[in-house]
Amino acid sequence: MAKRVLVKGNEAIAMGAIAAGCRFYFGYPITPQNDIPEYMSAHLPDAGGVFIQAESEIASINMLLGAAVTGARAMTSSSSPGISLKQEGISYLCGSEVPGVIVNMSRSGPGLGGIHPSQGDYFQSTRGGGHGDYRTLVLAPSTAQENYDLTMLAFDLADKYRNPVLILGDALLGNIKEPVELKPYRKTPPVKDWALTGTAGRPQRIVKSLFLADGELTVQNWKLFKKYQSMERDVRFENYLTDDAEMIVVAFGSVARILKTSVDKLRAKGRKIGLLRPITLFPFPKAAVLAAAQQCGHLMAVELNTGQMVEDVRLAADCQAKVDFYGRPPGSIPTPDELAHEVEKAWRQGGRK
Amino acid sequence: MYFDTIIAGFGGQGVMLMGNLLAYAAMKAGRQVTYMPVYGVEMRGGTANCTVVISDKPVGSPIVQEPVSAVVLNNPSAEKFSPKVKKNGLLLVNSSLVDEKYVQARTKRILRIPSLELASEVGNPRLANMVMLGALVQVSGLVTVEQVVKCLPEALDPRYHKMIPVNSAALSRGAEFAKQS
Numbered sequence: 001m002a003k004r005v006l007v008k009g010n011e012a013i014a015m016g017a018i019a020a021g022c023r024f025y026f027g028y029p030i031t032p033q034n035d036i037p038e039y040m041s042a043h044l045p046d047a048g049g050v051f052i053q054a055e056s057e058i059a060s061i062n063m064l065l066g067a068a069v070t071g072a073r074a075m076t077s078s079s080s081p082g083i084s085l086k087q088e089g090i091s092y093l094c095g096s097e098v099p100g101v102i103v104n105m106s107r108s109g110p111g112l113g114g115i116h117p118s119q120g121d122y123f124q125s126t127r128g129g130g131h132g133d134y135r136t137l138v139l140a141p142s143t144a145q146e147n148y149d150l151t152m153l154a155f156d157l158a159d160k161y162r163n164p165v166l167i168l169g170d171a172l173l174g175n176i177k178e179p180v181e182l183k184p185y186r187k188t189p190p191v192k193d194w195a196l197t198g199t200a201g202r203p204q205r206i207v208k209s210l211f212l213a214d215g216e217l218t219v220q221n222w223k224l225f226k227k228y229q230s231m232e233r234d235v236r237f238e239n240y241l242t243d244d245a246e247m248i249v250v251a252f253g254s255v256a257r258i259l260k261t262s263v264d265k266l267r268a269k270g271r272k273i274g275l276l277r278p279i280t281l282f283p284f285p286k287a288a289v290l291a292a293a294q295q296c297g298h299l300m301a302v303e304l305n306t307g308q309m310v311e312d313v314r315l316a317a318d319c320q321a322k323v324d325f326y327g328r329p330p331g332s333i334p335t336p337d338e339l340a341h342e343v344e345k346a347w348r349q350g351g352r353k
Numbered sequence: 354m355y356f357d358t359i360i361a362g363f364g365g366q367g368v369m370l371m372g373n374l375l376a377y378a379a380m381k382a383g384r385q386v387t388y389m390p391v392y393g394v395e396m397r398g399g400t401a402n403c404t405v406v407i408s409d410k411p412v413g414s415p416i417v418q419e420p421v422s423a424v425v426l427n428n429p430s431a432e433k434f435s436p437k438v439k440k441n442g443l444l445l446v447n448s449s450l451v452d453e454k455y456v457q458a459r460t461k462r463i464l465r466i467p468s469l470e471l472a473s474e475v476g477n478p479r480l481a482n483m484v485m486l487g488a489l490v491q492v493s494g495l496v497t498v499e500q501v502v503k504c505l506p507e508a509l510d511p512r513y514h515k516m517i518p519v520n521s522a523a524l525s526r527g528a529e530f531a532k533q534s
Binding site for chain 1: 386410411
């Protein structure tokens with residue numbers, strides 16, 4: 001068995017990145033993700049990599065683009081307001097089809113907001129966030145172990161699709177300490193026949209997001225669209241006690257792990273409740289949500305915001321189920337008992353007749 | 354099996370190390386565990402706390418509202434957390450520093466530990482946190498003192514490794530005190 005260590009969620013991300021071959025990290029400090037640059041600054045040079053504390057978030061994301069365009073595995077991390085600053089760069093990464101991993105250990109907003117956990121960045125993460133018609137793959141871990149595992153996966157998916165991958169955690173997932181099994185990375189990163197490595201002995205390559213010729217941008221946008229559609233193959237989710245469920249709760253990230261305990265408590269009382277946890281937020285597990293809707297006719301989205309993912313749940317459910325919602329804006333983290341109470345209340349009212 | 358505890362005191366009393374050590378030892382004993390430091394706008398001289406959850410099943414919430422147990426090392430922590438401990442829960446009070454008027458609990462299972470005096474006995478009053486942890490380990494029966502001692506090299510920064518023997522002695526002293534109480 002691989003080595004098991006007790007580490008912070010943020011450190012697990014940094015460990016997963018180095019294990020997956022990330023050799024370039026660029027970042028600018030912000031709570032609650034500072035353990036990531038701290039770990040990277042201490043360990044990346046030993047791994048033969050480069051750590052740079054840049055002068056700003058905007059510099060960091062552009063350094064990421066510069067490193068990744070040479071074919072290297074590179075990462076940046078920040079938290080909500082810092083991720084807002086990076087949006088221009090993310091749009092450029094998508095437009096020029098350059099892979100890279102961006103970690104958002106989100107805090108609460110809008111504006112400077114606060115440093116408590118929140119899932120208020122769901123829209124920003126899944127809808128693009130910068131300008132233009134683009135998407136980023138979004139992975140939503142819910143344990144320190146998943147922080148480690150999904151960071152490795154993020155680098156593979158980024159290379160596979162030549163697209164940035166966003167890891168969306170929050171203050172809880174960054175600060176929690178849990179045992180993490182340090183599984184070795186076994187994949188071989190793909191050969192990048194598009195990377196800018198110097199033209200000696202080969203024809204010139206161009207990586208760009210500016211397409212001015214007649215009709216060129218139309219072609220490029222349809223190409224990107226097809227790519228985003230093809231990402232459906234990598235959709236990920238977890239079904240927890242859904243087989244016989246009369247109502248299925250849909251939740252991701254930190255609130256999903258708390259809900260697992262709520263579901264256990266309700267099951268102990270004989271309430272047939274299940275949990276569907278999207279792990280990829282884009283692509284959203286539409287087919288799984290539709291199947292859940294058809295199975296029991298009653299879904300409930302629970303989020304640490306006032307209602308964002310619930311829109312995707314309703315779209316995917318395609319009017320086949322009643323979709324209830326419970327939201328908790330930043331301030332306090334709901335306990336398993338509080339959530340069990342809310343879920344049971346919705347369950348009592350019944351689903352689609 | 355499920356157990357949780359909130360360990361609270363002044364910043365600098367070593368509450369984070371106590372939580373870390375307990376979590377380490379429980380992990381090594383094959384349990385599922387989470388450790389969550391207090392999270393907010395903290396400052397030097399203010400209060401600090403952490404929550405450790407230990408279970409046979411994967412831990413859902415790393416934060417608890419009404420803990421099964423609490424270890425309070427100073428007055429503000431006693432005032433805040435004593436009433437939150439569950440009715441049949443376990444409350445460990447650092448009686449060297451905590452004024453009785455702040456110990457307002459629903460539970461009757463309260464253990465008062467003169468941690469500074471006991472730590473001084475083994476050679477250093479700064480080891481009061483280890484005395485308290487030794488007592489918690491003894492009363493809760495979650496892990497053994499030996500299991501905690503084995504985790505000291507990993508939980509302590511290498512510059513403090515020369516302190517491992519006195520830390521071990523303080524852990525044992527706390528456990529011994531709890532056993533006799």
